[in-house]
Every structure is written in C-alpha cells, then in structure tokens.
Amino acid sequence: MARPIASSPAMGVSPASLSTRAVGGPSWDGRFTVLILFLPPALLLFTLFVVLPIGEAAWYSGFNWNGFGRPTHWIGFDNYRFVLETRAFWLALRNNGLIIAVSLCVQLPLALTLALMLAERFRGAVALRMLFFMPYILAEIATGLIFSFVYDGDYGLVASIWRSFGAEPPHLLASTDTAMLAVLIVIVWKYFGFHMMLFIAALQSIDKSLIEAARIDGATRSQSLRHIVIPLLYPTIRLSVFFAIVGSLQLFDLVMPLTRGGPADSSNTMVSFLYNNGISRMRVGYGSAIGVILFVICVTFAFTYKRWFMRDE
Amino acid sequence: MRLLAKLGLAAAACLLWATVASADTTVKWLHIEVNPAQVKIWEEVARAYEASHPGVKIEMQFLENEAYKAKLPTILQSKDRPNIIYSWAGGVLKAQIEAGVLEDITEQVKGYSDSVTPAALAAFTDGGHVYGLPISLSQVGFVCNKELMAKAKVDPTAIKSWDDLLSAVKTLKAAGVTPIVVGGADKWPLHFYWTHLAVRIGGKPAFDAALRGENGGFAGDTFVKSGELFKQLVDLQPFQNGFLGFKNPQAVGYFGDGKAAMTLAISSVYNLQRALAADKVGLSEDKICWFDFPVVQGGKGAPTDTLGGITGWLVTKGSPKEAVDFLKYFISKDVQTRLAAGNFIIPVVQGADAGLNNSFMKLIASNLAKSNYHQNFYDQSLGPSVGRVVNDVSAEIAGGSMSPQEAAKAIEAARKQGN
Numbered sequence: 001m002a003r004p005i006a007s008s009p010a011m012g013v014s015p016a017s018l019s020t021r022a023v024g025g026p027s028w029d030g031r032f033t034v035l036i037l038f039l040p041p042a043l044l045l046f047t048l049f050v051v052l053p054i055g056e057a058a059w060y061s062g063f064n065w066n067g068f069g070r071p072t073h074w075i076g077f078d079n080y081r082f083v084l085e086t087r088a089f090w091l092a093l094r095n096n097g098l099i100i101a102v103s104l105c106v107q108l109p110l111a112l113t114l115a116l117m118l119a120e121r122f123r124g125a126v127a128l129r130m131l132f133f134m135p136y137i138l139a140e141i142a143t144g145l146i147f148s149f150v151y152d153g154d155y156g157l158v159a160s161i162w163r164s165f166g167a168e169p170p171h172l173l174a175s176t177d178t179a180m181l182a183v184l185i186v187i188v189w190k191y192f193g194f195h196m197m198l199f200i201a202a203l204q205s206i207d208k209s210l211i212e213a214a215r216i217d218g219a220t221r222s223q224s225l226r227h228i229v230i231p232l233l234y235p236t237i238r239l240s241v242f243f244a245i246v247g248s249l250q251l252f253d254l255v256m257p258l259t260r261g262g263p264a265d266s267s268n269t270m271v272s273f274l275y276n277n278g279i280s281r282m283r284v285g286y287g288s289a290i291g292v293i294l295f296v297i298c299v300t301f302a303f304t305y306k307r308w309f310m311r312d313e
Numbered sequence: 314m315r316l317l318a319k320l321g322l323a324a325a326a327c328l329l330w331a332t333v334a335s336a337d338t339t340v341k342w343l344h345i346e347v348n349p350a351q352v353k354i355w356e357e358v359a360r361a362y363e364a365s366h367p368g369v370k371i372e373m374q375f376l377e378n379e380a381y382k383a384k385l386p387t388i389l390q391s392k393d394r395p396n397i398i399y400s401w402a403g404g405v406l407k408a409q410i411e412a413g414v415l416e417d418i419t420e421q422v423k424g425y426s427d428s429v430t431p432a433a434l435a436a437f438t439d440g441g442h443v444y445g446l447p448i449s450l451s452q453v454g455f456v457c458n459k460e461l462m463a464k465a466k467v468d469p470t471a472i473k474s475w476d477d478l479l480s481a482v483k484t485l486k487a488a489g490v491t492p493i494v495v496g497g498a499d500k501w502p503l504h505f506y507w508t509h510l511a512v513r514i515g516g517k518p519a520f521d522a523a524l525r526g527e528n529g530g531f532a533g534d535t536f537v538k539s540g541e542l543f544k545q546l547v548d549l550q551p552f553q554n555g556f557l558g559f560k561n562p563q564a565v566g567y568f569g570d571g572k573a574a575m576t577l578a579i580s581s582v583y584n585l586q587r588a589l590a591a592d593k594v595g596l597s598e599d600k601i602c603w604f605d606f607p608v609v610q611g612g613k614g615a616p617t618d619t620l621g622g623i624t625g626w627l628v629t630k631g632s633p634k635e636a637v638d639f640l641k642y643f644i645s646k647d648v649q650t651r652l653a654a655g656n657f658i659i660p661v662v663q664g665a666d667a668g669l670n671n672s673f674m675k676l677i678a679s680n681l682a683k684s685n686y687h688q689n690f691y692d693q694s695l696g697p698s699v700g701r702v703v704n705d706v707s708a709e710i711a712g713g714s715m716s717p718q719e720a721a722k723a724i725e726a727a728r729k730q731g732n
Contacts, residue, residue: 067386068412171555263557
C-alpha cells in the first residue's frame, strides 16, 4: 500500500507543473487521472478503518484508563512492562505458538493427504469433500458450544466413550493439563477442510498431460507426486501456511465458548488474553498494549513471509 | 377544496404523530436475573406500572451476568444506553460515577429514601449524592443437603470452626459423598472462600488497612493466611470432578440435583437451585440446611461479620424522570413485600421483611441485622481491575497453579498498578 504512493512521481510535483504536464504526455495523464480518482477513496477508507484505530490503540496503551470517559492518566510504556511481566501473557504466546505448530505439522499434512485422495474423480468424492468441509462452514461459536458438550465429563460423548471402557471420565476442559490439547483438537477438526479445499482446487488445475508424460517416462506414482505434483502445489501451500499462521495468531472465538482461556489461563490465546484483561477487567490501556504487541507480531510476520516466501505472487 | 382536504389530512397526521410522540416514554431496564419466577413478578410489576401511568413503557432487557459485566463500559457510553441498570455497588459504581455516566437522583428520591435501610442506601451514595437504589441484601454461607449430610453422619449445626469444616469434608468423602460443588469456571464462586477467610481472619480493620496499602497491603499476613487456609481445604479435594469447568448456574443445578452435600453460595441459591435443577423441582425446603461460614481460630473478625452483596439499580445519565419514578414504584413496600414473600430477596425497604414467610429467609435477614460489618463481595468492592484478580487467584489456588503467597502478591500488584 505504502510503496506505490511514496514512489509515485505525483508526490514531488507542484500543482502548477501538474497542470502543464496534464496537457502533455497522454500516458502520464491517464495514470494521473486514475490516481486522482481512485487513490483518495482508498486512502480515506484505509486511514479511517485501519490507520486510525491502530493509532488510537497505540495512544490508549500509554494510559492507565478504565474505559469510562476520556483517558487522562498518562503512564508511558508502563502498560507494556505490566504485560511482559504477566505470566499469563507468556502462556498465551506459547499457546499461539502451539496452535501454529499444530496447524503446520498436523492440520496441513492431513489436509494435503486428503486432498490428494479426493481430488480425483470417483464415486462419492464430492460427498466426502463436503463432509470434510462441513466443520469449516459451522460458526466458531457454535463449534465451541458443540464441543463443550462433547467434552463434558458428565454427559458428553467423550465421557460415554470413557465409561464404556469402565473408566472414570475426565473433564478435559477443566484441567490445566488437557484443556489446551482439547482446544487444539477442535482447531484441527474445524480448519483442515478449508485447507483441503484449497489444495483440491490447486490439484485440479494441474495439467494432466504433465503427469501422463511422466508416467510414459516410467515415473512411479510417488515419484510423480514428489517431483511434479507437490512442486506445482507450492504456491497454494505457501498461501495455506500464511492463512494458517495468521489465523492461529488471531484465534479467539473457538476458545471463548470452550474454556474462556482457563483453567488458570492455560488455554488463553493472545486475543482471549486481550479480551479477558482489556475488556472484562476494564483495563483498556493495558488491553491496548496487548493489542499493539499482537499487531506488531502479525505485521512483522506478514511482511517477512511475503518478502521471503511469496515474492512472486 | 382538494387543497383544503389535503391540508386537513396533513394537519391530522401531524397531530396524531405529535400525540404519539409525546405520549410515549420508554424506560429501558437492563437486568441479569436468571430466575424465571422472579422475572415473572418483575414483569407483572412493570405492566402494573404501565397501566397506572399511561404513556410510559417499561422495556426489559436481559444480559447474562458475565456478559453484562464485560459489556457495561461500552453500553454506558452508547447514546442508546438503557435507563436502569443492575449494580453491585462498590468500585465499579465509583468508576461509573467518576466517568459521569450516571444520573444524580438525590433530589428525586428525597423523602422516599427514608424508607430504605440506611446501610443499603449508603452503598449507592457517594459524597452525599444518590446514584441508585438498593433492592436486596444477601449473605454468603454454606447451603447444605440434609439427606447427604445425614448419610455421612455429619451434623451441619456443629460446623463452627474451619477445622470442623475440614473434618466434615473428610467424613463426607469417606462416606462416598461429593462434599462441595462449586462453579469454578466463573471464578467468583471460588473467591468466596478466599474472601470470607480474609473477613474472618482480619475483619474490617485488615481490609481497610490493605486498601490504604498498610501492613503490606493485600500481600500482608491476613491475606496470605486466608490463601493458606483455603489451600488446606483444596488439598482435601472437596469439589466435584471437573469443578474448574463448571459455570455457576451449572453448579447450582448440580446442587439442586442432590449430587453434592454443600455449596458455599449467596443466600439466594436457596431458591435458585430449584429453577436450575434438572427436574426444575430441586431440593424442597425441608431437605436444605444452612450454616454460617465457619470461624477461624485466633481470627480478628467477629462470628457475626457477614460477606455478601448489596445489589440495586442505577439510573444512567440523561434518563427520563419516569425511570426514577418507576424505580421508586418498584422498590416500594408493596413490591418488596411481595418479592420477600416469594423468598426472592432480603428486602431493603423498612417493614417489607414482614413479608418473609420462611424460616430460612428470616434467618438470613436476622443475620444481616446482627452483623456490624457486612463486607460487599471483594470482586465488586475492589472494582473490576483488582476484583477480578482476586477471582483469578482464588481459581488458581483451587487449581493448584499458584501458592497462597504468590496469590496475595498478585492482588497487591494489581492494587498498586491501580488500572
């Protein structure tokens, strides 16, 4: 967003010279008209809905403020210090790391495997695809509620399975040891179908003749998979990884109905930690500081990733 | 002629619109009550008020307890905010007053306010200005299940000291009965233990000193000790399986289903458990017992000191005068007597306790009357930023992830940060 504006020649040109130029070269004239017509609305919207809220959050993060009235008590960077001193913040950060790890190491391989199996046309393929995609359609809140019943140690599905083996059922969501694991399982269940669909779409756009040619040349199935299919999938895989990581960093609406970040902060993500502290506790300044930290992490990741892995896309 | 007819029609339309506009005042009333039987009475009261005050409409809105607390700051700063909102008084109320989102109703309740219990009214008064009206008082104590206690041969009336409680828990466990049910996911039901122990150990002087930051503030001995005693109980594993995953209504229902011998709860649970029990019947009166929170040996608090709530209604800034008028109607002797007779509240209007017709509610009312120090719930009186830390650390002690010393330090750190 920022680069085209900064490098645009219009920035260094005075209005007077612009008007003479406008009469001049038609190609420049065309570009300038486009700039005049389309830049201001985009810039306005971007400023209004992206730059201002972020700026506002950064501003609030310098105050000791409970959300009522206007903030007056300036405390500088203290909120950031308080955040970094909180054990629960590091737990939340660790959990986000865990979610990313599980997304990359379990969810994406699972999605890819299923995609390879279901991309081909056979009876029932479409039905199976829909079945696996279904969890993604379900609203996060609904998913959370459904699984909080599934996991219920008294009446849930998990409890009845446990009982059928004659064991005392655990309360998965109520123990600091298992709550995060239970949340991770739901995350994988919910989002693998989305990545699977991306992969299927990419697989179907691969030119069949490439694979046929390889087969004629005597390549085995796994060889053509390794040397042709997967390399051709790289752009999609890179996109999937991007989505998985950004989505993991922002995860909130599954956690709230399942555990609300508990017990004892063991299943907080950065965003649920932000909510529990900034909103529930009415520490808006503190919450803003968490928000800014999260924003910096996301932006750093997004730009680095784009620069390193998605340069050509 | 046609023009005249058109003009006439327009005038009539204007007149009609004007009367509709001037006649309709809507008072929006936001509550958090989950007991349908009580809400039903409120509805009836609201409709009765509407009938006697033509042109006024009382509109009830509901939010669940936790959601309500979380949304309150946003709600209050909205132009479309409700006129009457629920309040637990304390630190949150103070923040609201400072932010100027509440209406000063001192003038409007002059005279009327004399009918309200002074201590309860004082909770909604700041610097001589009244910002709301109390509706009910409550006490925290142990509600117990007579049958289960008898099954384990535990006599609830004999539980007087903390050690008595610990040995009762052991006996109940040995008899195969779940001793205590608690809604640990909501955290605040767990803070009753920590807070009530602090009330028993240090009494009012310790709390006041901690607020001023004296004696180590909330990291001082009293509060470390209350964590330690709470830990003694936790170590006996007295709670139902998975208690950290139970929300409060779930836990109350569990008690109503007769699955645990005790619950440390607000006195209103006595009634509420029926509505939340699986069979909607719950435990009948003759099956329920109550004992006050046990005393701690060497504690400075008097055995008559009580922990509980003072709840009421606030009027938000810019509300129509009908909102206050309705509140006065709602918190009148008649309505309070009626709610007391239904055993929903310990009334705050003088004389309305005559309506109390069951021995349990009468007992709570007399406990409160005897109490010289009624401590409002810590999570309310300390305000959201410190109060919620009290809830957090109580849950962490119960879950075994924090030591009593760390817990006390965390609260003191929050008090010092003060945001």
